[in-house]
Amino acid sequence: MAFAQLLDEYKQNPDLTYHTWFLHNEERLKAFRSIRRGVLQVISDIKDGTFPNDFKGSSLEFVLTCITEQKQVFEGASHPFYWKPKLRIPDIYENQDHKRYFGQFLECCLKATKPETVVAEIKRLDSYRIKGLGPAVASILYFLHPTWVPPFNTAIVNGYNRLFGERRKLGSWTEYLAIREKLLTVNQEHRQQLSNDLGALAGLLFEVGMGNLLAPDVADQPAIEREKIEKQLSKRHKEVVSDxxxxxxxxxxxxxxxxxxxxxxxxxxxxxxxxxxxxxxxxxxxxxxxxxxxxxxxxxxxxxxxxxxxxxxxxxxxxxxxxxxxxxxxxxxxxxxxxxxxxxxxxxxxxxxxxxxxxxxxxxxxxxxxxxxxxxxxxxxxxxxxxxxxxxxxxxxxxxxxxxxxxxxxxxx
CATH class of the missing domain: 3.40.91 (Restriction Endonuclease)
Known part of the structure; x- marks a missing residue:
């Protein structure tokens, strides 16, 4: 199955994220402004010293919960930000320097007028080596600049690797930027079938990563693989009916x-x-x-x-x-x-x-x-x-x- 055929299957199935989240979800459109407003609050709290030493109860929790309300693609987006005291990760709650770096990063990305600025800020943040703070932040950046920054999670990385035959890892900003470059190229090649908004392509990778779509190189696997997909799609259909x-x-x-x-x-x-x-x-x-x-x-x-x-x-x-x-x-x-x-x-x-x-x-x-x-x-x-x-x-x-x-x-x- 060629990529274009896979793309057609993704777009035609009313139970997959192209329809349920990207194309026909008014809450998705409303979320952009709400999340921007929430990020401003995070920045303000860090500046005036009121940002707490825990994720729970913080303005950052508010932002991440707004994101996870999008469901499907962003389910679990808040988990990397939970404060894990024994591991001291992510180290943006107790370490005041790291907290400030994170706030400055968000502010610069929020105000960015070109994608190169966001990439430079990602590299700057990565250089601080803040323990436990990695590309999960891309879930926030997507809602600030959806045409520049693709969302990022385990399912999306798995879908990327299956689709393009690579072995990219989850927790590295370097790996994320390499994935981003590839997705920008693919999105440009298929823009008439997709969108300037990288959420459409990320949704495809998510469905492949979740096993709801077969990547071209595994299309001829045994019937048991397709039976598994049918069960998953049946479950998804029930969720869509509930929605x-x-x-x-x-x-x-x-x-x-x-x-x-x-x-x-x-x-x-x-x-x-x-x-x-x-x-x-x-x-x-x-x-x-x-x-x-x-x-x-x-x-x-x-x-x-x-x-x-x-x-x-x-x-x-x-x-x-x-x-x-x-x-x-x-x-x-x-x-x-x-x-x-x-x-x-x-x-x-x-x-x-x-x-x-x-x-x-x-x-x-x-x-x-x-x-x-x-x-x-x-x-x-x-x-x-x-x-x-x-x-x-x-x-x-x-x-x-x-x-x-x-x-x-x-x-x-």
Whole structure:
């Protein structure tokens, strides 16, 4: 099987990451801004000396959890950053010099305007020989510069070696840069079938590495190999169906929020990527503002606000009244980041902030909302259970006078 045929198989299978993560995943697009915002917080914490001596509870944990919420390609991306006290790795928590080097590295990469700068910073970081800190950092860099830096993990390396017949290793920046050069060349050769965004090609390597696609040199292996793949793909299909059910619940919650907001007399808007959605024949575009009114914020922040799941605004003034992030069973962090970004950017708007969450995640939401990194922002975020919103939607519309009616079903921590 030639590479082009393998690429076609990858792109045509609706259960593989090209469709489930790269092409048709709005959460992936939202994650870029949230993760950039989180990296800025990591840099700030290191600069002002508030970055802790453990991964748990740190702003870095927040960033990595936003990344792992992408699932599949990034599952396990946070593991290399867990502080392992007995091994003293990764040595960016107790060693103050190493902590500073890491912060400077992130800041330079964040501000980079050309790929050569990022490569130079990788080499500089590697020269410090920080124990336990290796190319796992590429998972962060990908979300800063997706056309320059491919993500990196065990499955991707395994897929790379199977596909190209090499023996690259996982923990070396030198090996990573060699892989990156090869992927840039391959991506350029097949750009019409792939994307400038290196996530598309990384997804292919991930599927090969996970055994969900056979590399060309093993295409003729015994039927038992293909039987194994069929079992794995069946498992993946069940995950995709589950994700689709969650997406339907997400759309339903947006519909309820739009309905309540309009009943209370507010203008309503959904994330710009969701304007074409509908729920039970009710098109969002028929009830929402086509675009958000111009807000007194930087363009990047305006783009973030435009990705918030639902917002309510005062008619005539365009002032934000409420903002809602509807979270799925796998995501909380990125929604919290968007809401905190909003309130920090619009301090003059007394915006009420809410997460709408599955009932099964009540305790986890409460835990995350009490994190020091959230408390430091002085952002008050409440949460609403999906079952309560579904059950009480009609009553809120009928008996509510303004946004304060949500206090009947909202929880604060």
């Amino acid at each position: 689709q059910q969650e997406e339907q619940a997400h759309t339903e919650m947006q519909h309820h929020l739009l309905t309540i907001g309009r009943a209370l007399g507010y203008d309503v808007a959904v994330a710009r990527n969701d304007l074409s959605r509908q729920y039970k024949g009710n098109a969002f575009s028929f009830v929402c503002l086509p675009t958000l009114p111009q807000l007194p914020v930087a363009s990047e922040t305006a783009q973030t606000i435009a990705l918030i799941d639902v917002v309510w605004l005062e008619k005539g003034t365009g002032r934000l009244v409420c903002a809602f992030e509807v979270e799925k069973s796998t995501s909380i962090y990125s929604g919290i980041l968007r809401l905190t970004d909003l309130t920090c950017s619009l301090p003059d708007h007394a915006t009420k902030l809410y997460l709408v969450v599955p009932d099964s995640r009540k305790k986890e939401v409460e835990l995350q909302l009490t994190r020091p990194s959230i408390r430091q922002t002085n952002t008050a975020i409440g949460y609403i259970l999906m079952s309560d919103l579904r059950t009480h939607c009609d009553a809120l519309c009928r008996f509510g006078n303004d946004h304060r009616v949500l206090e009947k079903i909202a929880h604060m921590v």
